Amino acid sequence: MDWVRRRAGWVLGLGLIGGLVWTAAVTLSQPGWYDPTRDCSRKFGPDATAVHTNWFPPTATCLYGDESRQYMSTSRTVILSILAVLLLIVIATGLILTVRRLSGEPGPIRPAGDLDLGKRRIKHLTFGAADIAIVFAPLTFLNAVAIVFGGIPGGFLFIVTSLVALSAICTALDRHLGPLPSSALDSRRRGTIAGVTTYAVAFVGTAVSGGLPFFRLWSVPLAGIAYAVIAAVQWRRATANANQVQYSG
Numbered sequence: 001m002d003w004v005r006r007r008a009g010w011v012l013g014l015g016l017i018g019g020l021v022w023t024a025a026v027t028l029s030q031p032g033w034y035d036p037t038r039d040c041s042r043k044f045g046p047d048a049t050a051v052h053t054n055w056f057p058p059t060a061t062c063l064y065g066d067e068s069r070q071y072m073s074t075s076r077t078v079i080l081s082i083l084a085v086l087l088l089i090v091i092a093t094g095l096i097l098t099v100r101r102l103s104g105e106p107g108p109i110r111p112a113g114d115l116d117l118g119k120r121r122i123k124h125l126t127f128g129a130a131d132i133a134i135v136f137a138p139l140t141f142l143n144a145v146a147i148v149f150g151g152i153p154g155g156f157l158f159i160v161t162s163l164v165a166l167s168a169i170c171t172a173l174d175r176h177l178g179p180l181p182s183s184a185l186d187s188r189r190r191g192t193i194a195g196v197t198t199y200a201v202a203f204v205g206t207a208v209s210g211g212l213p214f215f216r217l218w219s220v221p222l223a224g225i226a227y228a229v230i231a232a233v234q235w236r237r238a239t240a241n242a243n244q245v246q247y248s249g
Contacts, residue, residue, distance in 0.1 A: 008101055009168060012094025016161040019087050023150030023157060026080055029072050030060040033148070037062075044069050055153055057081040091160075098164075102192060106185040117180065121235050124177035125228045128170075132198060133224030135169055140215040147213050155213060159199075167195030170227070178231075179238035186238075194230045201226040 030053050031039035040048035040062035050063040051071070058080040060071035139162055146158035171191025178187055202219040206212055 008094055008097030009164070011090060012098050012164055013161075015087055015090035015094050016157060016164065018083075019091060019157045020146065020150065020154065020161065022080070022083055022087055023146075023154035026055065026058045027149045027151065027154075029058065029076055029080070031062070031071055033151075036060075040069075040071060043071065055151065056084060058084075102185075102189055104185065106183040109181050109183050112180040115180065117239075120177060120180070121232075124173065124235070125231055128173045128177065128231055129224040129228040131169065131173065132166070132227040133220050135166070136198075136202065136223040137220045140217060140219060143213075143215050163196055163199055165195075166199055167192040170194040170198070173231075174234075179235050182238070190234050190238075194227060194234065197230050198223050198227045 027033070031037075031051050036051035036053075037048040040051055044062055044064070048062050048064055052061045052063065052068075053059065057077050058072065059077055062069045062071050143155075143158060143162075146154040150157065168191070171188050174182075174187040174191045174194070175184070178190060202215065202223045203212075205222055206215055206219055209216070
C-alpha cells in the first residue's frame with residue numbers, strides 16, 4: 001500500500017486513461033451518434049424507428065415499432081460493466097491518495113543559495129506560460145474528441161484528466177523554476193492550485209462566450225496568460241512569507 005501511495009499520481013493517471021479508453025469502447029460498441037437508426041438497419045434490417053442507449057450498464061436497443069432488439073451482446077455488456085466498476089475503484093483510490101499527498105510531509109527545504117531569484121521568477125513566468133499554452137493547444141482538440149466519442153462520461157473524465165495533467169505539469173514547473181526556499185509539498189500545493197485555476201479560467205471564459213462544451217483556439221493564449229498571473233501571485237506571496245519569517249527570526 002505504501003508503494004501505491006508514493007505513486008498516487010500514476011495510479012490516478014492510469015485509471016483516468018483507462019476510463020477514457022472504456023468510454024471509447026462503449027461508444028464504438030453502440031450505434032453511431034450521427035445516424036444510429038442507420039446502423040440498426042444495417043444489422044437487423046431497414047425501418048428502425050428509434051435507438052435507446054445506456055452507459056451503465058452499457059446497452060443499446062434498436063426499436064422496430066413495438067419490437068426491440070439488442071444491438072450489443074450480453075457478454076460485451078457484462079465485460080464492460082465489470083471493467084467500469086474496476087476503473088471507478090482505481091480512479092477513486094488515485095484521487096484519495098493524491099489529495100492526501102497535499103497534506104503530507106513537507107520534506108526537506110530547498111534553499112535559494114546563490115541563485116538570482118529575480119531571473120528565476122522571470123524564467124518561471126515566461127517559460128511557464130509558454131509551456132502551459134503549448135500543452136493546452138492539443139487539449140482544445142482532444143476536448144472535442146472526448147465529448148464526441150465518449151459522450152457525457154468521456155467529457156467528465158476528460159475534465160478530470162486535464163486537471164490532473166495540468167496540476168502535474170505546473171508542479172514540475174514550480175519545482176524547477178518556482179519560489180525558493182521551498183519544499184516538495186509547497187510545489188505540489190502551488191502546482192495544483194495553478195493547474196486547477198488555469199483550467200477554470202479557460203473553462204469559464206469558454207462558458208461566458210457561449211462556446212461550451214468545446215474549447216476555442218483563443219483559450220490557448222488565455223491559459224498561458226492565466227498561468228503567468230497565477231505564478232506571479234504565488235511568487236509574491238512566497239517572497240512575502242520568506243521576508244516575514246526572516247524578519248521574525
